[in-house]
Amino acid sequence: MKITITEAGQHVGEEVTIGAWLANKRSSGKIAFLQLRDGTGFIQGVVVKSEVGEEVFQQAKSITQESSLYITGTVQEDNRSPFGYELSVSSIDIIAEAEDYPITPKEHGTEFLMDHRHLWLRSRRQHAVMKVRNEIIRATYEFFNDRGFVKVDPPILTGSAPEGTSELFHTRYFDEDAYLSQSGQLYMEAAAMALGKVFSFGPTFRAEKSKTRRHLIEFWMIEPEMAFYNFEDNLKVQEEYVSHVVQSVLANCRLELGRLDRDTSKLEQIKTPFPRITYDEAIEFLHKQGFDDIKWGDDFGAPHETAIAENYDKPVFITHYPTAIKPFYMQPDPNREEVVLCADLIAPEGYGEIIGGSERIHDRQLLEERIKEHKLDEEAYKWYAELRKYGSVPHSGFGLGLERTVAWISGVEHVRETIPFPRLLNRLYP
RNA sequence: UCCGCAGUAGCUCAGUGGUAGAGCAAUCGGCUGUUAACCGAUCGGUCGCAAGUUCGAAUCUUGCCUGCGGAGCCA
Structure with a gap:
């Protein structure tokens, strides 16, 4: 079922698909965290290697910032997320890969931000x-x-x-x-x-x-x-x-x-x-x-x-x-x-x-x-x-x-x- | 238009007369709960532009350009 991020609260425990962009990611050897946004809100996708297998895990680790994707997973309540919910990811379908997104998750000056x-x-x-x-x-x-x-x-x-x-x-x-x-x-x-x-x-x-x-x-x-x-x-x-x-x-x-x-x-x-x-x-x-x-x-x-x-x-x-x-x-x-x-x-x-x-x-x-x-x-x-x-x-x-x-x-x-x-x-x- | 400050790597900045630097990003590797993640390596430069001073200029001088903060005016 296709939903938006703000609707996640109504689908706890269900498998859903969200169309989103990757705002940022963090990963370690066996778990990856994808910060997703879809315009309606922000949610974190969690990709666990032992659950999705080598292929999907490598794919998750390689997605570049601001790439667009359809992401499928199960909505779970989690108070570690500021939004209250997380997406336990099962599969990822990349729509378009982004290349060298200029606005990184660090500080930027006014002129640079205004130009972008x-x-x-x-x-x-x-x-x-x-x-x-x-x-x-x-x-x-x-x-x-x-x-x-x-x-x-x-x-x-x-x-x-x-x-x-x-x-x-x-x-x-x-x-x-x-x-x-x-x-x-x-x-x-x-x-x-x-x-x-x-x-x-x-x-x-x-x-x-x-x-x-x-x-x-x-x-x-x-x-x-x-x-x-x-x-x-x-x-x-x-x-x-x-x-x-x-x-x-x-x-x-x-x-x-x-x-x-x-x-x-x-x-x-x-x-x-x-x-x-x-x-x-x-x-x-x-x-x-x-x-x-x-x-x-x-x-x-x-x-x-x-x-x-x-x-x-x-x-x-x-x-x-x-x-x-x-x-x-x-x-x-x-x-x-x-x-x-x-x-x-x-x-x-x-x-x-x-x-x-x-x-x-x-x-x-x-x-x-x-x-x-x-x-x-x-x-x-x-x-x-x-x-x-x-x-x-x-x-x-x-x-x-x-x-x-x-x-x-x-x-x-x-x-x-x-x-x-x-x-x-x-x-x-x- | 006026006053003040700034311009160095893709980004944020350090370097104030003697070999061009750091962090982030990117690339590669490591890590099972990260919150701008972290650790190691690699890559990365017309020091805003022009002229001048000097044996030597990112650094000093002059002019110009661009941006930022504020004033005036207004919402």
Whole structure:
């Protein structure tokens, strides 16, 4: 019977066949241990010379790393295996022999591993990170579907630059200029006016020369947008969403988190409500901490965010930023025109900002003023402004960076390990 | 774009002016419970590239290239 490695527990004592690759092997004169992986998991095959005979034993000893094979044997419970089960091998059918697999079971440098990303993905650690990423995506769909959100896909090719802030990838659209999307938000606002509560999940592109552990050139964002939701409603969705995702990973990725040596006690605490501080309070706090390189009106740098986040064992919202340093579409605080109804969510343990969100301006006149103040192309934003002409309603939304979230939850240092094929500054291969 | 660090065997690194080294991988042999297995042997080099200093350069100088860490910007 053909099974996968994760199904082994249901077939104890039975003879099964598994299609697998050889991750590593160890052998002595009369016994060989084959570390097998099939994509669903890892299991150890034990080949005993006195049981299989000379021929099969020699065959087992000679299999090279990452060769593919069908392996047949009896599933046995064994607490010496970290998985809990072993395969007592009876026969091996080699599909394709691998030659000089470059990633050996020893240390490798970043450049070498990145050059071999297509193979690096096979390693236990990368396998675990990809499973966590998948669980976060699964939990995201679950969360928003359960709450009546409709998934809407905004375009990736756009004709106008949504904001002047980020560097965009330029391309041609037949005879016109076009740009790769850096955010689907404006389109999601239109979608929210049609469908009420919507969310998107897709790639975004930033042509910034950023070279840090938190930046990718191409990364994936989840962007919910909700009609009739104010600032307060927005924060509530965010904290419920983030804690749902963390609790789902804890529930469904125990094995993977263990393999990544993630301190799960820190994740257990991620439950609503999340702490909040205002921008004003954050500035005051930073001054008390001795940061004299920042004053009211400046945006926070990474060291500032980290210093603030270190006070909490949960993600923390920083709210009410100065209007001047935030995008044109954010709703000003009715009591204080100089700040906006926005919040960034900073992850604990130094992983930085994972969410940026706000209530959006729904007043037509104010939005048009802002477009002029920011010297944006009025023609290009005509459709966006028009959303306020036909039945405008208060609405809010946010964007969550998937890779930073994966990095935080899995406890990996760098976002380049959280996406299958990272696009980085100076890296487009493989 | 700026600041700092690095580039030597397939991989990870040592070698700081005088014959190019180790561990791992690979190959061969040994070992009945290995966990990056272990033990012995063999194989393995344009010392990033270019120019310069010197009797002599992996080592010192200059330029360039590549990568890493960080900043800015952002999710």
